[in-house]
Amino acid sequence: MVNPLPRLPQFEYIRMDSVEKTVSFLKDKQDEARPLLGGTDLFVVMRDRRLHPKFLVDLKHLDGFKTLTFDNKKGLTVGAAVSLNQLISSKEVQKHFPVLAQAAKQVGGYQLRNRATLVGNLCNASPCGDTIGPSMIYNGKANVVGPSGERVIPLNGFFTGPGQTSLEIGEIVQSLSFPLPPKGSKGTYLSIGRNKLSDLAMAAVTVSAFPNEKSTSGFHFRIALSAVAPTVIYVKEAQELLADQPINDTTIEKAAQIARRVCKPIDDIRASKAYRREMIYTLTLRGLHEVWKSLQS
Amino acid sequence: MKMHTINININGHKESLEVSSNLTLLHMIREELALTGTKNGCEAGECGACTVMVNDEPVNSCMVLAIECDGADILTIEGLTASGELNKLQKSFMKLNAIQCGFCTPGMLLSAYALLQRNPNPTESEIKEALVGNLCRCTGYERIIQAVQDAVSE
Numbered sequence: 001m002v003n004p005l006p007r008l009p010q011f012e013y014i015r016m017d018s019v020e021k022t023v024s025f026l027k028d029k030q031d032e033a034r035p036l037l038g039g040t041d042l043f044v045v046m047r048d049r050r051l052h053p054k055f056l057v058d059l060k061h062l063d064g065f066k067t068l069t070f071d072n073k074k075g076l077t078v079g080a081a082v083s084l085n086q087l088i089s090s091k092e093v094q095k096h097f098p099v100l101a102q103a104a105k106q107v108g109g110y111q112l113r114n115r116a117t118l119v120g121n122l123c124n125a126s127p128c129g130d131t132i133g134p135s136m137i138y139n140g141k142a143n144v145v146g147p148s149g150e151r152v153i154p155l156n157g158f159f160t161g162p163g164q165t166s167l168e169i170g171e172i173v174q175s176l177s178f179p180l181p182p183k184g185s186k187g188t189y190l191s192i193g194r195n196k197l198s199d200l201a202m203a204a205v206t207v208s209a210f211p212n213e214k215s216t217s218g219f220h221f222r223i224a225l226s227a228v229a230p231t232v233i234y235v236k237e238a239q240e241l242l243a244d245q246p247i248n249d250t251t252i253e254k255a256a257q258i259a260r261r262v263c264k265p266i267d268d269i270r271a272s273k274a275y276r277r278e279m280i281y282t283l284t285l286r287g288l289h290e291v292w293k294s295l296q297s
Numbered sequence: 298m299k300m301h302t303i304n305i306n307i308n309g310h311k312e313s314l315e316v317s318s319n320l321t322l323l324h325m326i327r328e329e330l331a332l333t334g335t336k337n338g339c340e341a342g343e344c345g346a347c348t349v350m351v352n353d354e355p356v357n358s359c360m361v362l363a364i365e366c367d368g369a370d371i372l373t374i375e376g377l378t379a380s381g382e383l384n385k386l387q388k389s390f391m392k393l394n395a396i397q398c399g400f401c402t403p404g405m406l407l408s409a410y411a412l413l414q415r416n417p418n419p420t421e422s423e424i425k426e427a428l429v430g431n432l433c434r435c436t437g438y439e440r441i442i443q444a445v446q447d448a449v450s451e
Binding site: 007008009011012013038039040043044060085109110111112114115 | 318364365408412
């Protein structure tokens with residue numbers, strides 16, 4: 001059979017027995033080496049010859065990388081090699097971080113999610129990455145290790161552009177930490193793709209909110225937009241509006257209009273700029289109504 | 298090119314193979330082991346035609362390196378009839394004509410098999426969700442979903 005699809009280019013598969021050796025190898029080889037988790041994004045770009053590393057360094061077997069832990073005080077920790085299915089099936093994730101589970105379910109099909117990881121989805125840093133908005137809204141932090149030691153990067157400052165993060169050469173994300181969300185938190189993730197379940201998002205909105213005595217409205221809302229800017233962005237102006245003014249149909253409508261105005265979508269193969277802008281308005285409106293309804297129930 | 302030795306258990310048979318780093322599980326199954334029931338569709342993890350079970354969980358074999366499967370148990374569509382008798386899902390697919398060209402069928406069957414392993418009594422929406430990663434361009438899916446329901450009721 002003639003295969004129109006080229007194979008993966010040649011590379012050397014590497015497994016190190018410790019995190020220290022792994023990061024030192026990655027640092028030594030610079031651009032020639034890439035860390036490997038599920039490979040579900042990496043293999044596609046390699047096969048298309050958009051990336052050609054000489055070495056793929058597997059991280060999946062490293063100590064603790066497949067561990068997901070939950071603690072009532074410390075919150076959730078997700079090891080870098082925890083698959084999306086492992087994340088979705090965790091009772092604690094479903095209970096305390098439902099929007100993360102909801103968004104993770106939007107990634108590919110079941111069999112792909114057995115390989116794809118949350119850390120991989122974040123490090124791939126696609127502006128339409130489904131899990132990015134919810135991970136930011138839950139105040140996630142990346143626990144990073146590199147040649148000069150460990151550091152913690154809040155996800156709010158982690159993404160620097162399409163496919164770009166603030167990780168330096170040799171640095172890898174070992175795990176993600178999420179504090180327990182404030183009491184009474186509600187949220188949702190709404191995305192629109194070319195089909196209902198498995199497609200990449202053309203536009204997506206994450207909305208979360210919790211009761212907050214400090215704000216005039218009595219609530220603290222957060223709105224993050226995906227696939228409509230170089231990185232996932234917050235709609236700060238709308239968040240401030242919903243903190244300063246009473247929540248009702250009028251302020252919700254205004255907030256959705258702000259989201260439509262501040263997003264910076266592009267035309268591409270999946271959707272036009274104008275369509276994306278309208279969908280951001282619609283999804284923000286729906287998301288805010290949904291969250292506001294569940295806050296009141 | 299450096300070769301690596303891996304040992305796998307495929308459909309109940311032990312195999313030892315020499316593989317290069319860039320050989321995917323899909324190409325290993327089809328070309329090294331000549332098990333062509335596993336289909337090569339998109340090679341991008343989207344169509345599900347290459348679905349196989351690795352250590353009792355379904356994966357897109359185009360998105361897995363053969364070398365990552367050292368020591369793994371692999372089940373392909375050929376292994377579903379290892380005893381010589383068709384699996385109940387296969388019988389239901391035949392009974393309800395849930396097949397047209399047949400290209401997606403091995404992947405569909407393994408995704409459905411994996412679903413019934415983790416949830417023996419799925420609802421219609423659970424069946425649909427489990428088959429999201431398997432594309433079919435002929436049937437319109439209705440018969441496929443009915444066939445899975447039929448196998449559940451067997």
